Amino acid sequence: MLRRLVDGPLTVSELAEPLPMSLAAASRHVRVLEESGLLRRDVSWRTHTCTLDAEPLAAIRSWIEVYEHFWRNRFDTLDEVLKDRRRKRRGTTS
Amino acid sequence: MSTGPERHLVFSRRFSASAAELYEAWTEPEVMRLWLAAGPNIVVQAQADVRIGGALLIRTQAPDGTLHTINGTYRDLAPEKRIVMTWTYSGPVALICGMETLIEIALSAHSDVETTMTLTQTRFASDEAAAAYEGDWPSCFEKLTTALAGANLKQE
Numbered sequence: 241m242l243r244r245l246v247d248g249p250l251t252v253s254e255l256a257e258p259l260p261m262s263l264a265a266a267s268r269h270v271r272v273l274e275e276s277g278l279l280r281r282d283v284s285w286r287t288h289t290c291t292l293d294a295e296p297l298a299a300i301r302s303w304i305e306v307y308e309h310f311w312r313n314r315f316d317t318l319d320e321v322l323k324d325r326r327r328k329r330r331g332t333t334s
Numbered sequence: 335m336s337t338g339p340e341r342h343l344v345f346s347r348r349f350s351a352s353a354a355e356l357y358e359a360w361t362e363p364e365v366m367r368l369w370l371a372a373g374p375n376i377v378v379q380a381q382a383d384v385r386i387g388g389a390l391l392i393r394t395q396a397p398d399g400t401l402h403t404i405n406g407t408y409r410d411l412a413p414e415k416r417i418v419m420t421w422t423y424s425g426p427v428a429l430i431c432g433m434e435t436l437i438e439i440a441l442s443a444h445s446d447v448e449t450t451m452t453l454t455q456t457r458f459a460s461d462e463a464a465a466a467y468e469g470d471w472p473s474c475f476e477k478l479t480t481a482l483a484g485a486n487l488k489q490e
Binding site for chain 2: 303306319323
């Protein structure tokens with residue numbers, strides 16, 4: 241859904257059309273996206289037009305990047321810590 | 335709507351340690367202090383109420399005095415096997431501030447001295463957004479292999 245909105249705003253019916261789901265199901269999906277702040281819905285008469293709001297998506301990439309960096313480094317440190325503790329334990333028991 | 339798998343951050347590494355030691359690394363404040371601060375930061379406070387529903391708190395300090403806080407709640411605990419906890423960083427790095435994530439640690443022992451630890455982190459609120467980025471996430475395994483190769487070289 242979001243990919244298709246990259247090309248421009250679409251109505252809910254247009255979004256639902258190629259998908260193997262009912263209009264009601266598509267509408268629920270749209271609501272979830274709207275609540276996540278990824279999609280803006282403008283209502284004119286009875287037509288709901290959906291527009292992509294890409295800004296939160298850019299942030300999603302970033303949170304993954306932040307944590308990826310964090311865990312890679314933490315695992316490196318943990319590896320060292322565990323080896324250290326093992327060495328020390330061996331040192332005190334033998 | 336994307337039908338692909340929801341986006342996860344996954345890290346897996348084989349450690350020269352027992353499953354019990356790795357479990358302790360996440361649940362014993364004394365051990366948590368040794369590795370859960372980023373870069374030059376140090377852990378100044380570590381608390382773990384190790385029971386389902388219990389809270390964890392990690393506070394780290396940067397060299398300039400800035401404090402970073404992580405709050406979490408244990409959702410599932412199976413000693414030497416599995417830890418599931420929420421993980422919320424509450425500042426000051428704005429990008430991830432206040433974002434509740436879920437972390438699952440899975441431990442798989444090969445022997446008393448070799449255990450694979452897999453960390454899976456998901457964001458709570460936005461599976462939809464994560465799914466939208468399917469295919470765009472570079473695998474971290476390649477980098478991990480490089481990192482491990484580097485670590486092994488250092489050891490020798």
